Amino acid sequence: PDWHQGVIGILAARIREQTHRPTIAFAPDDDGVSLKGSARSIPGLHIRDALAVVDAKSPGLMKKFGGHAMAAGMTIARDDLEAFSKAFDEAVRDTLKPEDLEAAIITDGPLAPAELNLDTAYLLKRSGPWGQHFPEPLFDGEFKVVSQRIVGENHLKLVLQPAEGGGIIDAIAFNTGPEVPDYTRSGARVVYKPDANTFRGRTNLQLMVDYLEPLNLDGV
Incomplete structure:
Protein backbone atom coordinates (compact mmCIF):
# COMPACT_ATOMS: atom_id res chain seq x y z
CA PRO A 1 0.00 0.00 0.00
CA GLU A 102 4.97 -22.56 -20.79
CA ALA A 103 8.08 -20.41 -20.49
CA ALA A 104 9.74 -21.70 -23.65
CA ILE A 105 12.62 -19.78 -25.20
CA ILE A 106 12.53 -19.82 -28.99
CA THR A 107 15.75 -18.76 -30.68
CA ASP A 108 17.12 -18.45 -34.20
CA GLY A 109 19.85 -20.93 -33.32
CA PRO A 110 23.57 -20.32 -32.91
CA LEU A 111 25.79 -17.80 -34.62
CA ALA A 112 29.14 -19.04 -35.91
CA PRO A 113 32.19 -17.51 -34.20
CA ALA A 114 32.92 -15.55 -37.38
CA GLU A 115 29.44 -13.98 -37.16
CA LEU A 116 29.93 -12.75 -33.61
CA ASN A 117 31.07 -9.26 -34.53
CA LEU A 118 29.95 -5.64 -34.73
CA ASP A 119 28.81 -6.01 -38.35
CA THR A 120 26.18 -8.51 -37.24
CA ALA A 121 25.07 -6.28 -34.36
CA TYR A 122 24.71 -3.27 -36.69
CA LEU A 123 22.86 -5.35 -39.30
CA LEU A 124 20.31 -6.49 -36.72
CA LYS A 125 19.89 -2.96 -35.37
CA ARG A 126 19.14 -1.66 -38.88
CA SER A 127 16.65 -4.46 -39.54
CA GLY A 128 14.05 -3.36 -36.96
CA PRO A 129 11.75 -2.17 -35.63
CA TRP A 130 10.74 -5.32 -33.79
CA GLY A 131 7.36 -5.97 -32.18
CA GLN A 132 4.83 -8.44 -30.81
CA HIS A 133 4.60 -10.59 -33.95
CA PHE A 134 8.02 -9.65 -35.34
CA PRO A 135 10.36 -10.32 -32.42
CA GLU A 136 13.98 -9.25 -32.34
CA PRO A 137 16.26 -12.16 -33.34
CA LEU A 138 17.48 -14.19 -30.40
CA PHE A 139 20.42 -16.60 -30.61
CA ASP A 140 21.86 -19.34 -28.41
CA GLY A 141 25.20 -21.04 -28.09
CA GLU A 142 27.66 -22.83 -25.84
CA PHE A 143 30.46 -20.74 -24.37
CA LYS A 144 33.45 -21.01 -22.11
CA VAL A 145 33.24 -18.37 -19.39
CA VAL A 146 36.60 -16.68 -19.10
CA SER A 147 35.51 -14.47 -16.20
CA GLN A 148 32.43 -13.24 -14.40
CA ARG A 149 31.63 -10.58 -11.82
CA ILE A 150 28.61 -8.84 -10.34
CA VAL A 151 28.25 -5.16 -11.24
CA GLY A 152 25.74 -2.72 -9.79
CA GLU A 153 24.76 -5.34 -7.17
CA ASN A 154 22.38 -7.28 -9.46
CA HIS A 155 23.91 -7.57 -12.93
CA LEU A 156 26.29 -10.28 -14.14
CA LYS A 157 29.17 -9.14 -16.34
CA LEU A 158 30.79 -11.94 -18.34
CA VAL A 159 33.70 -12.52 -20.68
CA LEU A 160 32.87 -15.39 -23.04
CA GLN A 161 34.58 -17.49 -25.67
CA PRO A 162 32.66 -19.75 -28.09
CA ALA A 163 33.07 -23.39 -27.06
CA GLU A 164 34.29 -24.31 -30.55
CA GLY A 165 36.93 -21.58 -30.46
CA GLY A 166 37.16 -17.94 -31.41
CA GLY A 167 37.79 -14.57 -29.84
CA ILE A 168 36.61 -13.42 -26.44
CA ILE A 169 33.36 -11.46 -26.18
CA ASP A 170 31.88 -9.23 -23.50
CA ALA A 171 28.37 -10.06 -22.28
CA ILE A 172 25.99 -8.83 -19.62
CA ALA A 173 22.93 -10.38 -17.95
CA PHE A 174 20.72 -7.89 -16.12
CA ASN A 175 18.90 -8.51 -12.83
CA THR A 176 20.45 -11.87 -12.03
CA GLY A 177 20.87 -10.97 -8.37
CA PRO A 178 24.16 -11.31 -6.49
CA GLU A 179 24.04 -15.12 -6.09
CA VAL A 180 24.87 -16.91 -9.35
CA PRO A 181 26.64 -20.19 -10.24
CA ASP A 182 30.34 -20.17 -11.00
CA TYR A 183 30.09 -20.43 -14.77
CA THR A 184 33.87 -20.34 -15.16
CA ARG A 185 33.90 -23.96 -13.93
CA SER A 186 31.18 -25.32 -16.17
CA GLY A 187 30.80 -23.03 -19.14
CA ALA A 188 27.33 -21.84 -20.07
CA ARG A 189 24.58 -22.19 -22.59
CA VAL A 190 23.68 -18.60 -23.38
CA VAL A 191 20.63 -17.08 -25.05
CA TYR A 192 21.58 -13.63 -26.30
CA LYS A 193 21.19 -10.66 -28.62
CA PRO A 194 24.31 -9.11 -30.21
CA ASP A 195 24.67 -5.42 -29.38
CA ALA A 196 27.12 -2.61 -30.07
CA ASN A 197 28.32 -1.18 -26.75
CA THR A 198 30.20 2.13 -26.61
CA PHE A 199 32.33 2.82 -23.53
CA ARG A 200 34.93 5.57 -23.17
CA GLY A 201 34.85 6.29 -26.88
CA ARG A 202 35.34 2.69 -28.00
CA THR A 203 32.61 0.49 -29.48
CA ASN A 204 32.78 -3.28 -29.03
CA LEU A 205 30.46 -6.23 -29.46
CA GLN A 206 28.51 -7.07 -26.33
CA LEU A 207 26.03 -9.91 -25.95
CA MET A 208 22.82 -8.95 -24.13
CA VAL A 209 22.01 -12.15 -22.24
CA ASP A 210 18.37 -13.17 -21.89
CA TYR A 211 19.06 -16.53 -20.26
CA LEU A 212 21.99 -18.72 -19.29
CA GLU A 213 22.50 -22.04 -17.57
CA PRO A 214 25.56 -24.06 -16.56
CA LEU A 215 27.04 -26.36 -19.19
CA ASN A 216 29.72 -28.97 -18.55
CA LEU A 217 32.06 -28.53 -21.47
CA ASP A 218 34.33 -31.37 -20.31
CA GLY A 219 31.51 -33.91 -20.49
CA VAL A 220 32.15 -35.08 -16.92
Missing part, protein backbone atom coordinates in the same frame (compact mmCIF):
# COMPACT_ATOMS: atom_id res chain seq x y z
CA ASP A 2 2.85 2.44 0.60
CA TRP A 3 4.74 1.79 -2.63
CA HIS A 4 5.13 4.67 -5.08
CA GLN A 5 3.47 4.56 -8.49
CA GLY A 6 6.88 4.99 -10.11
CA VAL A 7 8.09 1.50 -9.21
CA ILE A 8 5.06 -0.68 -9.93
CA GLY A 9 5.96 -1.11 -13.61
CA ILE A 10 9.34 -2.52 -12.63
CA LEU A 11 7.65 -4.75 -10.04
CA ALA A 12 5.14 -6.09 -12.58
CA ALA A 13 7.92 -6.81 -15.06
CA ARG A 14 9.99 -8.71 -12.47
CA ILE A 15 7.03 -10.84 -11.37
CA ARG A 16 6.13 -11.52 -15.01
CA GLU A 17 9.71 -12.66 -15.66
CA GLN A 18 9.73 -15.01 -12.66
CA THR A 19 6.27 -16.51 -13.14
CA HIS A 20 5.67 -16.20 -16.91
CA ARG A 21 2.19 -14.88 -16.21
CA PRO A 22 0.51 -11.59 -17.20
CA THR A 23 0.96 -9.35 -14.18
CA ILE A 24 -0.59 -6.13 -12.90
CA ALA A 25 0.83 -4.28 -9.90
CA PHE A 26 -1.17 -1.50 -8.21
CA ALA A 27 -0.26 1.45 -6.03
CA PRO A 28 -2.50 4.05 -4.36
CA ASP A 29 -3.33 7.12 -6.42
CA ASP A 30 -2.87 10.60 -4.97
CA ASP A 31 -6.62 11.01 -4.49
CA GLY A 32 -6.68 8.34 -1.77
CA VAL A 33 -9.63 6.44 -3.25
CA SER A 34 -8.15 5.06 -6.50
CA LEU A 35 -5.46 2.60 -7.50
CA LYS A 36 -3.16 3.01 -10.46
CA GLY A 37 -2.06 -0.21 -12.12
CA SER A 38 0.85 -1.10 -14.37
CA ALA A 39 0.52 -4.26 -16.47
CA ARG A 40 3.11 -6.43 -18.21
CA SER A 41 2.16 -9.28 -20.51
CA ILE A 42 3.59 -12.42 -22.10
CA PRO A 43 3.59 -13.50 -25.76
CA GLY A 44 0.13 -14.67 -26.72
CA LEU A 45 -1.78 -12.04 -24.76
CA HIS A 46 -2.31 -8.52 -26.10
CA ILE A 47 -2.69 -6.83 -22.74
CA ARG A 48 -4.56 -3.75 -23.97
CA ASP A 49 -7.03 -5.94 -25.84
CA ALA A 50 -7.59 -7.97 -22.66
CA LEU A 51 -8.36 -4.75 -20.78
CA ALA A 52 -10.77 -3.75 -23.55
CA VAL A 53 -12.62 -7.04 -23.00
CA VAL A 54 -12.85 -6.25 -19.28
CA ASP A 55 -14.16 -2.77 -20.08
CA ALA A 56 -16.76 -4.13 -22.51
CA LYS A 57 -18.07 -6.71 -20.03
CA SER A 58 -17.86 -4.46 -16.96
CA PRO A 59 -18.30 -0.85 -18.09
CA GLY A 60 -17.01 1.66 -15.58
CA LEU A 61 -14.90 -0.84 -13.66
CA MET A 62 -11.84 0.96 -14.97
CA LYS A 63 -11.89 4.73 -14.81
CA LYS A 64 -9.40 4.80 -17.66
CA PHE A 65 -6.92 2.48 -19.34
CA GLY A 66 -4.51 2.36 -22.25
CA GLY A 67 -1.40 0.69 -23.56
CA HIS A 68 -0.20 -1.76 -26.18
CA ALA A 69 0.52 -5.47 -26.63
CA MET A 70 3.02 -6.01 -23.86
CA ALA A 71 2.40 -3.17 -21.38
CA ALA A 72 -0.56 -1.13 -20.22
CA GLY A 73 -1.88 1.02 -17.42
CA MET A 74 -5.24 1.57 -15.77
CA THR A 75 -6.97 3.34 -12.90
CA ILE A 76 -9.62 1.66 -10.75
CA ALA A 77 -11.42 2.47 -7.52
CA ARG A 78 -9.68 0.96 -4.49
CA ASP A 79 -12.92 -0.81 -3.54
CA ASP A 80 -13.12 -2.44 -6.99
CA LEU A 81 -9.81 -4.31 -6.78
CA GLU A 82 -11.39 -7.72 -6.14
CA ALA A 83 -14.00 -7.28 -8.87
CA PHE A 84 -11.34 -6.12 -11.33
CA SER A 85 -9.07 -9.04 -10.44
CA LYS A 86 -11.85 -11.54 -11.20
CA ALA A 87 -12.80 -9.82 -14.46
CA PHE A 88 -9.19 -9.63 -15.63
CA ASP A 89 -8.52 -13.25 -14.70
CA GLU A 90 -11.56 -14.33 -16.71
CA ALA A 91 -10.48 -12.33 -19.76
CA VAL A 92 -6.98 -13.82 -19.60
CA ARG A 93 -8.22 -17.40 -19.19
CA ASP A 94 -10.52 -16.97 -22.19
CA THR A 95 -7.57 -15.85 -24.34
CA LEU A 96 -4.50 -17.84 -23.35
CA LYS A 97 -3.90 -21.46 -24.28
CA PRO A 98 -2.05 -23.84 -21.94
CA GLU A 99 1.03 -23.78 -24.16
CA ASP A 100 1.16 -19.97 -23.85
CA LEU A 101 1.90 -20.42 -20.16
Whole structure:
Protein backbone atom coordinates (compact mmCIF):
# COMPACT_ATOMS: atom_id res chain seq x y z
CA PRO A 1 0.00 0.00 0.00
CA ASP A 2 2.85 2.44 0.60
CA TRP A 3 4.74 1.79 -2.63
CA HIS A 4 5.13 4.67 -5.08
CA GLN A 5 3.47 4.56 -8.49
CA GLY A 6 6.88 4.99 -10.11
CA VAL A 7 8.09 1.50 -9.21
CA ILE A 8 5.06 -0.68 -9.93
CA GLY A 9 5.96 -1.11 -13.61
CA ILE A 10 9.34 -2.52 -12.63
CA LEU A 11 7.65 -4.75 -10.04
CA ALA A 12 5.14 -6.09 -12.58
CA ALA A 13 7.92 -6.81 -15.06
CA ARG A 14 9.99 -8.71 -12.47
CA ILE A 15 7.03 -10.84 -11.37
CA ARG A 16 6.13 -11.52 -15.01
CA GLU A 17 9.71 -12.66 -15.66
CA GLN A 18 9.73 -15.01 -12.66
CA THR A 19 6.27 -16.51 -13.14
CA HIS A 20 5.67 -16.20 -16.91
CA ARG A 21 2.19 -14.88 -16.21
CA PRO A 22 0.51 -11.59 -17.20
CA THR A 23 0.96 -9.35 -14.18
CA ILE A 24 -0.59 -6.13 -12.90
CA ALA A 25 0.83 -4.28 -9.90
CA PHE A 26 -1.17 -1.50 -8.21
CA ALA A 27 -0.26 1.45 -6.03
CA PRO A 28 -2.50 4.05 -4.36
CA ASP A 29 -3.33 7.12 -6.42
CA ASP A 30 -2.87 10.60 -4.97
CA ASP A 31 -6.62 11.01 -4.49
CA GLY A 32 -6.68 8.34 -1.77
CA VAL A 33 -9.63 6.44 -3.25
CA SER A 34 -8.15 5.06 -6.50
CA LEU A 35 -5.46 2.60 -7.50
CA LYS A 36 -3.16 3.01 -10.46
CA GLY A 37 -2.06 -0.21 -12.12
CA SER A 38 0.85 -1.10 -14.37
CA ALA A 39 0.52 -4.26 -16.47
CA ARG A 40 3.11 -6.43 -18.21
CA SER A 41 2.16 -9.28 -20.51
CA ILE A 42 3.59 -12.42 -22.10
CA PRO A 43 3.59 -13.50 -25.76
CA GLY A 44 0.13 -14.67 -26.72
CA LEU A 45 -1.78 -12.04 -24.76
CA HIS A 46 -2.31 -8.52 -26.10
CA ILE A 47 -2.69 -6.83 -22.74
CA ARG A 48 -4.56 -3.75 -23.97
CA ASP A 49 -7.03 -5.94 -25.84
CA ALA A 50 -7.59 -7.97 -22.66
CA LEU A 51 -8.36 -4.75 -20.78
CA ALA A 52 -10.77 -3.75 -23.55
CA VAL A 53 -12.62 -7.04 -23.00
CA VAL A 54 -12.85 -6.25 -19.28
CA ASP A 55 -14.16 -2.77 -20.08
CA ALA A 56 -16.76 -4.13 -22.51
CA LYS A 57 -18.07 -6.71 -20.03
CA SER A 58 -17.86 -4.46 -16.96
CA PRO A 59 -18.30 -0.85 -18.09
CA GLY A 60 -17.01 1.66 -15.58
CA LEU A 61 -14.90 -0.84 -13.66
CA MET A 62 -11.84 0.96 -14.97
CA LYS A 63 -11.89 4.73 -14.81
CA LYS A 64 -9.40 4.80 -17.66
CA PHE A 65 -6.92 2.48 -19.34
CA GLY A 66 -4.51 2.36 -22.25
CA GLY A 67 -1.40 0.69 -23.56
CA HIS A 68 -0.20 -1.76 -26.18
CA ALA A 69 0.52 -5.47 -26.63
CA MET A 70 3.02 -6.01 -23.86
CA ALA A 71 2.40 -3.17 -21.38
CA ALA A 72 -0.56 -1.13 -20.22
CA GLY A 73 -1.88 1.02 -17.42
CA MET A 74 -5.24 1.57 -15.77
CA THR A 75 -6.97 3.34 -12.90
CA ILE A 76 -9.62 1.66 -10.75
CA ALA A 77 -11.42 2.47 -7.52
CA ARG A 78 -9.68 0.96 -4.49
CA ASP A 79 -12.92 -0.81 -3.54
CA ASP A 80 -13.12 -2.44 -6.99
CA LEU A 81 -9.81 -4.31 -6.78
CA GLU A 82 -11.39 -7.72 -6.14
CA ALA A 83 -14.00 -7.28 -8.87
CA PHE A 84 -11.34 -6.12 -11.33
CA SER A 85 -9.07 -9.04 -10.44
CA LYS A 86 -11.85 -11.54 -11.20
CA ALA A 87 -12.80 -9.82 -14.46
CA PHE A 88 -9.19 -9.63 -15.63
CA ASP A 89 -8.52 -13.25 -14.70
CA GLU A 90 -11.56 -14.33 -16.71
CA ALA A 91 -10.48 -12.33 -19.76
CA VAL A 92 -6.98 -13.82 -19.60
CA ARG A 93 -8.22 -17.40 -19.19
CA ASP A 94 -10.52 -16.97 -22.19
CA THR A 95 -7.57 -15.85 -24.34
CA LEU A 96 -4.50 -17.84 -23.35
CA LYS A 97 -3.90 -21.46 -24.28
CA PRO A 98 -2.05 -23.84 -21.94
CA GLU A 99 1.03 -23.78 -24.16
CA ASP A 100 1.16 -19.97 -23.85
CA LEU A 101 1.90 -20.42 -20.16
CA GLU A 102 4.97 -22.56 -20.79
CA ALA A 103 8.08 -20.41 -20.49
CA ALA A 104 9.74 -21.70 -23.65
CA ILE A 105 12.62 -19.78 -25.20
CA ILE A 106 12.53 -19.82 -28.99
CA THR A 107 15.75 -18.76 -30.68
CA ASP A 108 17.12 -18.45 -34.20
CA GLY A 109 19.85 -20.93 -33.32
CA PRO A 110 23.57 -20.32 -32.91
CA LEU A 111 25.79 -17.80 -34.62
CA ALA A 112 29.14 -19.04 -35.91
CA PRO A 113 32.19 -17.51 -34.20
CA ALA A 114 32.92 -15.55 -37.38
CA GLU A 115 29.44 -13.98 -37.16
CA LEU A 116 29.93 -12.75 -33.61
CA ASN A 117 31.07 -9.26 -34.53
CA LEU A 118 29.95 -5.64 -34.73
CA ASP A 119 28.81 -6.01 -38.35
CA THR A 120 26.18 -8.51 -37.24
CA ALA A 121 25.07 -6.28 -34.36
CA TYR A 122 24.71 -3.27 -36.69
CA LEU A 123 22.86 -5.35 -39.30
CA LEU A 124 20.31 -6.49 -36.72
CA LYS A 125 19.89 -2.96 -35.37
CA ARG A 126 19.14 -1.66 -38.88
CA SER A 127 16.65 -4.46 -39.54
CA GLY A 128 14.05 -3.36 -36.96
CA PRO A 129 11.75 -2.17 -35.63
CA TRP A 130 10.74 -5.32 -33.79
CA GLY A 131 7.36 -5.97 -32.18
CA GLN A 132 4.83 -8.44 -30.81
CA HIS A 133 4.60 -10.59 -33.95
CA PHE A 134 8.02 -9.65 -35.34
CA PRO A 135 10.36 -10.32 -32.42
CA GLU A 136 13.98 -9.25 -32.34
CA PRO A 137 16.26 -12.16 -33.34
CA LEU A 138 17.48 -14.19 -30.40
CA PHE A 139 20.42 -16.60 -30.61
CA ASP A 140 21.86 -19.34 -28.41
CA GLY A 141 25.20 -21.04 -28.09
CA GLU A 142 27.66 -22.83 -25.84
CA PHE A 143 30.46 -20.74 -24.37
CA LYS A 144 33.45 -21.01 -22.11
CA VAL A 145 33.24 -18.37 -19.39
CA VAL A 146 36.60 -16.68 -19.10
CA SER A 147 35.51 -14.47 -16.20
CA GLN A 148 32.43 -13.24 -14.40
CA ARG A 149 31.63 -10.58 -11.82
CA ILE A 150 28.61 -8.84 -10.34
CA VAL A 151 28.25 -5.16 -11.24
CA GLY A 152 25.74 -2.72 -9.79
CA GLU A 153 24.76 -5.34 -7.17
CA ASN A 154 22.38 -7.28 -9.46
CA HIS A 155 23.91 -7.57 -12.93
CA LEU A 156 26.29 -10.28 -14.14
CA LYS A 157 29.17 -9.14 -16.34
CA LEU A 158 30.79 -11.94 -18.34
CA VAL A 159 33.70 -12.52 -20.68
CA LEU A 160 32.87 -15.39 -23.04
CA GLN A 161 34.58 -17.49 -25.67
CA PRO A 162 32.66 -19.75 -28.09
CA ALA A 163 33.07 -23.39 -27.06
CA GLU A 164 34.29 -24.31 -30.55
CA GLY A 165 36.93 -21.58 -30.46
CA GLY A 166 37.16 -17.94 -31.41
CA GLY A 167 37.79 -14.57 -29.84
CA ILE A 168 36.61 -13.42 -26.44
CA ILE A 169 33.36 -11.46 -26.18
CA ASP A 170 31.88 -9.23 -23.50
CA ALA A 171 28.37 -10.06 -22.28
CA ILE A 172 25.99 -8.83 -19.62
CA ALA A 173 22.93 -10.38 -17.95
CA PHE A 174 20.72 -7.89 -16.12
CA ASN A 175 18.90 -8.51 -12.83
CA THR A 176 20.45 -11.87 -12.03
CA GLY A 177 20.87 -10.97 -8.37
CA PRO A 178 24.16 -11.31 -6.49
CA GLU A 179 24.04 -15.12 -6.09
CA VAL A 180 24.87 -16.91 -9.35
CA PRO A 181 26.64 -20.19 -10.24
CA ASP A 182 30.34 -20.17 -11.00
CA TYR A 183 30.09 -20.43 -14.77
CA THR A 184 33.87 -20.34 -15.16
CA ARG A 185 33.90 -23.96 -13.93
CA SER A 186 31.18 -25.32 -16.17
CA GLY A 187 30.80 -23.03 -19.14
CA ALA A 188 27.33 -21.84 -20.07
CA ARG A 189 24.58 -22.19 -22.59
CA VAL A 190 23.68 -18.60 -23.38
CA VAL A 191 20.63 -17.08 -25.05
CA TYR A 192 21.58 -13.63 -26.30
CA LYS A 193 21.19 -10.66 -28.62
CA PRO A 194 24.31 -9.11 -30.21
CA ASP A 195 24.67 -5.42 -29.38
CA ALA A 196 27.12 -2.61 -30.07
CA ASN A 197 28.32 -1.18 -26.75
CA THR A 198 30.20 2.13 -26.61
CA PHE A 199 32.33 2.82 -23.53
CA ARG A 200 34.93 5.57 -23.17
CA GLY A 201 34.85 6.29 -26.88
CA ARG A 202 35.34 2.69 -28.00
CA THR A 203 32.61 0.49 -29.48
CA ASN A 204 32.78 -3.28 -29.03
CA LEU A 205 30.46 -6.23 -29.46
CA GLN A 206 28.51 -7.07 -26.33
CA LEU A 207 26.03 -9.91 -25.95
CA MET A 208 22.82 -8.95 -24.13
CA VAL A 209 22.01 -12.15 -22.24
CA ASP A 210 18.37 -13.17 -21.89
CA TYR A 211 19.06 -16.53 -20.26
CA LEU A 212 21.99 -18.72 -19.29
CA GLU A 213 22.50 -22.04 -17.57
CA PRO A 214 25.56 -24.06 -16.56
CA LEU A 215 27.04 -26.36 -19.19
CA ASN A 216 29.72 -28.97 -18.55
CA LEU A 217 32.06 -28.53 -21.47
CA ASP A 218 34.33 -31.37 -20.31
CA GLY A 219 31.51 -33.91 -20.49
CA VAL A 220 32.15 -35.08 -16.92
